[in-house]
Amino acid sequence: MTTPGSYTFHAWQRRGGATLAATGVDGRARGKVALTATASTGEQANDTVDFALYGPADVQGLLPGAVTACYPRPGEPQAEITFCPYVEFAEPDLPWRYSPDGAGADGQMRPWPALLAVTADEFVPLGDGTVELGVALQQSHPLGKSAWSAHVQLYPGSHRQVGRVLCLRRLEQHPTGSAEHPTGSVLACLSPDTTYHALLVPAFAADGTARWDGTKSVRVPVLYHWVFRTVAGETDFRALAEQLHAAPGHQQFGRVPVRIGPELTGGTAVTVQVRGALTGIADPDGPRPDQAAARLAALLRFDPDHTCGGSTDPNCRGKDAAGRPYLRPPVYGGAWRARPLDGAPAGGWVREIDEDPRHRAVAGLGLSAATALQDEITSAAAERAGATAAANQRISALVAGLAAARSLWQVRGPASPSDQLRTFGLALGRIAATGDDPAREEPLLDLVAGGHRTLPRALFTSAARRVLRPGAARYRHTAPGALDDAGLFAAANTERPAVHRPAEAHGDPRLTRGVAHADLLARALRNVGGRPVRNSDELMAALGGNDRSPAVTAASKRFGTPHRRPPRPVDLVKLAAVLTRAFDPTTDPVAVPRVLATIDPPDPQPLAPREPCLPLDVAVWSWLRDTGREWLLPGAHTLADGDVVGLAANPVFVDAFLTGANTQALGELRWHNLRLPTGCTPLRRFWDRYAPSATDPNALRQDTDIIGIDSWTGPPDSTDPATDPRRLPLGDDSHGPGGTARRRLVVAFRTDLFRRYPGTLVYLAPQQNDWQQADISQGARKEPAFAARITPSLLLFAFDIDPPSLATTYFVVVEQAPPGFRFRSSAMPHPNDGTVAGPSQSVAAASLDPPVRVLLNGRDLAGGA
Numbered sequence: 001m002t003t004p005g006s007y008t009f010h011a012w013q014r015r016g017g018a019t020l021a022a023t024g025v026d027g028r029a030r031g032k033v034a035l036t037a038t039a040s041t042g043e044q045a046n047d048t049v050d051f052a053l054y055g056p057a058d059v060q061g062l063l064p065g066a067v068t069a070c071y072p073r074p075g076e077p078q079a080e081i082t083f084c085p086y087v088e089f090a091e092p093d094l095p096w097r098y099s100p101d102g103a104g105a106d107g108q109m110r111p112w113p114a115l116l117a118v119t120a121d122e123f124v125p126l127g128d129g130t131v132e133l134g135v136a137l138q139q140s141h142p143l144g145k146s147a148w149s150a151h152v153q154l155y156p157g158s159h160r161q162v163g164r165v166l167c168l169r170r171l172e173q174h175p176t177g178s179a180e181h182p183t184g185s186v187l188a189c190l191s192p193d194t195t196y197h198a199l200l201v202p203a204f205a206a207d208g209t210a211r212w213d214g215t216k217s218v219r220v221p222v223l224y225h226w227v228f229r230t231v232a233g234e235t236d237f238r239a240l241a242e243q244l245h246a247a248p249g250h251q252q253f254g255r256v257p258v259r260i261g262p263e264l265t266g267g268t269a270v271t272v273q274v275r276g277a278l279t280g281i282a283d284p285d286g287p288r289p290d291q292a293a294a295r296l297a298a299l300l301r302f303d304p305d306h307t308c309g310g311s312t313d314p315n316c317r318g319k320d321a322a323g324r325p326y327l328r329p330p331v332y333g334g335a336w337r338a339r340p341l342d343g344a345p346a347g348g349w350v351r352e353i354d355e356d357p358r359h360r361a362v363a364g365l366g367l368s369a370a371t372a373l374q375d376e377i378t379s380a381a382a383e384r385a386g387a388t389a390a391a392n393q394r395i396s397a398l399v400a401g402l403a404a405a406r407s408l409w410q411v412r413g414p415a416s417p418s419d420q421l422r423t424f425g426l427a428l429g430r431i432a433a434t435g436d437d438p439a440r441e442e443p444l445l446d447l448v449a450g451g452h453r454t455l456p457r458a459l460f461t462s463a464a465r466r467v468l469r470p471g472a473a474r475y476r477h478t479a480p481g482a483l484d485d486a487g488l489f490a491a492a493n494t495e496r497p498a499v500h501r502p503a504e505a506h507g508d509p510r511l512t513r514g515v516a517h518a519d520l521l522a523r524a525l526r527n528v529g530g531r532p533v534r535n536s537d538e539l540m541a542a543l544g545g546n547d548r549s550p551a552v553t554a555a556s557k558r559f560g561t562p563h564r565r566p567p568r569p570v571d572l573v574k575l576a577a578v579l580t581r582a583f584d585p586t587t588d589p590v591a592v593p594r595v596l597a598t599i600d601p602p603d604p605q606p607l608a609p610r611e612p613c614l615p616l617d618v619a620v621w622s623w624l625r626d627t628g629r630e631w632l633l634p635g636a637h638t639l640a641d642g643d644v645v646g647l648a649a650n651p652v653f654v655d656a657f658l659t660g661a662n663t664q665a666l667g668e669l670r671w672h673n674l675r676l677p678t679g680c681t682p683l684r685r686f687w688d689r690y691a692p693s694a695t696d697p698n699a700l701r702q703d704t705d706i707i708g709i710d711s712w713t714g715p716p717d718s719t720d721p722a723t724d725p726r727r728l729p730l731g732d733d734s735h736g737p738g739g740t741a742r743r744r745l746v747v748a749f750r751t752d753l754f755r756r757y758p759g760t761l762v763y764l765a766p767q768q769n770d771w772q773q774a775d776i777s778q779g780a781r782k783e784p785a786f787a788a789r790i791t792p793s794l795l796l797f798a799f800d801i802d803p804p805s806l807a808t809t810y811f812v813v814v815e816q817a818p819p820g821f822r823f824r825s826s827a828m829p830h831p832n833d834g835t836v837a838g839p840s841q842s843v844a845a846a847s848l849d850p851p852v853r854v855l856l857n858g859r860d861l862a863g864g865a
Contacts, residue, residue, distance in 0.1 A: 026057060193231060336679050
């Protein structure tokens with residue numbers, strides 16, 4: 001038993017018969033068991049019984065599910081040649097269950113299956129589930145000491161065990177790159193970047209002898225088979241991770257030299273440094289070129305339309321000093337405020353982006369990006385605004401309907417309560433109202449007609465309105481005014497007197513109050529005071545006297561008082577007023593909230609056409625990645641393989657770039673006839689990152705980098721330098737969502753590690769004991785806010801922390817995702833290379849490859865000591 005760390009390995013496992021070995025020609029391990037029989041009389045009889053265990057000849061194949069895992073996984077395109085292929089079994093004793101050999105003197109037992117790794121030209125598939133193995137292939141998989149290739153592993157903290165068989169053949173690169181093997185070679189040298197077949201075959205023949213001995217070709221059945229492909233070279237995760245180091249020359253990253261010609265400087269050309277989207281951690285903007293800034297300010301004040309009134313400014317003219325027509329450059333911020341420069345405080349973002357040539361260059365990049373991405377931007381806008389046409393159609397129909405209804409209401413609207421009841425009464429069943437229980441809604445018709453109300457429900461039906469319509473022939477045979485609506489509603493709302501019916505009328509639905517109880521009581525009694533009682537009239541006459549018999553008293557208690565309460569009339573004037581309010585289109589018509597409830601989000605002008613300004617799902621950083629990579633990470637071309645450098649995201653660049661991009665995008669979208677409100681900012685995403693949804697913790701939402709630029713400019717009357725938003729500089733935290741810090745840490749890696757191992761983890765861990773330890777606990781880690789891939793080997797990981805804290809607080813941790821159990825070939829003894837091997841459990845423990853974790857000191861990455 002060997003325990004490396006928290007894993008325990010055993011050499012083999014077999015349930016009984018561990019020391020038995022095959023003695024016959026059938027390859028079955030045999031033994032004897034002594035039996036003793038005792039009779040009821042006390043007499044005993046002793047004998048021995050021979051038995052045999054199942055052997056290799058009894059194995060016809062493996063059931064589905066017998067193999068639970070294999071490495072490399074089937075179809076793996078980039079398997080490392082430094083690790084051994086293996087298979088795992090659901091039953092931990094399966095590799096030794098049918099072995100004809102028992103445990104030897106060294107405590108080892110050879111497994112009955114063997115795992116081979118072969119190329120397509122090293123074996124011949126025969127089509128019947130068997131393959132032919134050549135001599136060289138047999139010599140690379142000798143069976144004499146195959147006990148080293150198998151072991152049992154016990155998982156920590158549980159009783160789970162797994163049996164595993166490894167392939168001991170080294171997958172090495174031949175010096176000549178050839179797959180040919182010299183005669184007598186004991187280890188085949190396979191060329192990497194090649195397709196391999198993993199074959200699980202029986203190691204013993206039916207008679208219990210070894211399937212091959214390396215002297216002639218043999219034919220063996222295949223129990224399990226899969227295919228994988230190795231990657232060229234002997235680099236694995238450990239080798240690539242050990243190459244990571246802090247990039248030298250930190251100050252060379254983050255700045256782009258830009259030449260400003262003499263036409264702006266007023267003299268000789270100068271070169272300024274413009275910070276890119278990613279800059280050094282301690283790398284602020286330098287002083288602006290004042291001469292060029294003054295020249296730009298003069299050009300922007302130029303008014304080719306002669307709208308500067310009676311100004312004597314010499315720049316206010318249509319041509320320059322040489323008489324050439326002049327086209328004024330764009331004034332950034334003009335898409336959100338008519339004259340953004342008028343009264344703008346010095347040092348604010350409007351003056352910076354318009355008068356500083358460095359920031360104008362970045363804004364110009366944004367203009368170019370929006371021009372190049374116009375199709376993508378237009379498609380995204382059309383997709384986001386896809387329901388706008390439907391919403392506007394509903395609003396248009398609602399407005400037209402309201403206009404027509406209000407006109408008809410003024411001209412033809414019913415005035416008297418009776419006319420209102422006649423006109424709107426048919427809708428009583430479709431109007432929800434509350435009665436005695438405020439929490440319960442029911443049709444208004446149920447509250448005002450039928451049941452305990454005097455108004456009949458039939459009066460408010462279409463059949464009743466057809467019968468009572470004016471001008472019908474029946475009007476000629478009635479008294480004047482007999483069918484007028486006012487008289488009809490008043491008569492229908494009057495309580496009717498009770499009518500006594502004979503006993504035989506009981507059950508008639510026209511029975512009025514009190515009669516039903518009297519008839520039932522009369523039937524229950526034979527006589528009252530000696531007088532026969534046959535119906536309710538005789539009962540009432542008999543009860544007129546003072547003689548009440550006990551039978552009458554008992555029957556009265558039995559039936560109790562009538563359960564029906566007397567019908568109540570309805571306030572017709574109030575009912576007419578309620579109906580009128582429900583239909584009056586001049587006040588607050590019901591149709592308005594019903595229609596607007598189907599349109600989201602709400603609008604402060606509910607009946608105006610919708611002009612949504614929704615952030616588009618376009619992350620413009622990808623244009624820089626593909627077209628202007630040097631602006632994304634200046635100096636990226638100087639990064640060598642394995643270089644790692646700490647950087648800072650530059651919100652100044654993001655603000656200037658997105659301002660230029662939105663200036664161009666607004667023009668493009670309006671040219672495509674897409675409705676956009678004044679002050680819209682459609683492009684708000686620079687980086688392609690996501691954040692948890694506020695409504696669904698399991699979902700992600702698109703995270704933006706800026707808020708609407710109209711909030712940067714403020715209202716036109718905001719001229720107080722203390723409150724004017726234009727006083728704030730580019731990159732200010734108020735320009736981002738939530739007002740949080742926008743200058744975040746970014747760690748750049750130049751390595752092939754993430755392409756080869758895309759599941760690699762990267763996080764920050766606080767340093768402890770003066771950089772002697774790292775707190776890698778889950779609660780202390782800082783996970784990346786987002787990641788971006790510039791090239792297949794150049795990746796960025798951004799963290800929501802202040803960049804300078806990298807040099808004082810954090811390690812950058814690169815950790816291998818748990819790959820499962822792997823066994824390093826270089827640490828494993830091989831049968832034919834002369835190495836002395838220990839027991840198989842020691843071989844497994846020594847070659848087990850744990851996951852790799854690399855800690856990079858934050859001081860080095862940030863350019864510190």
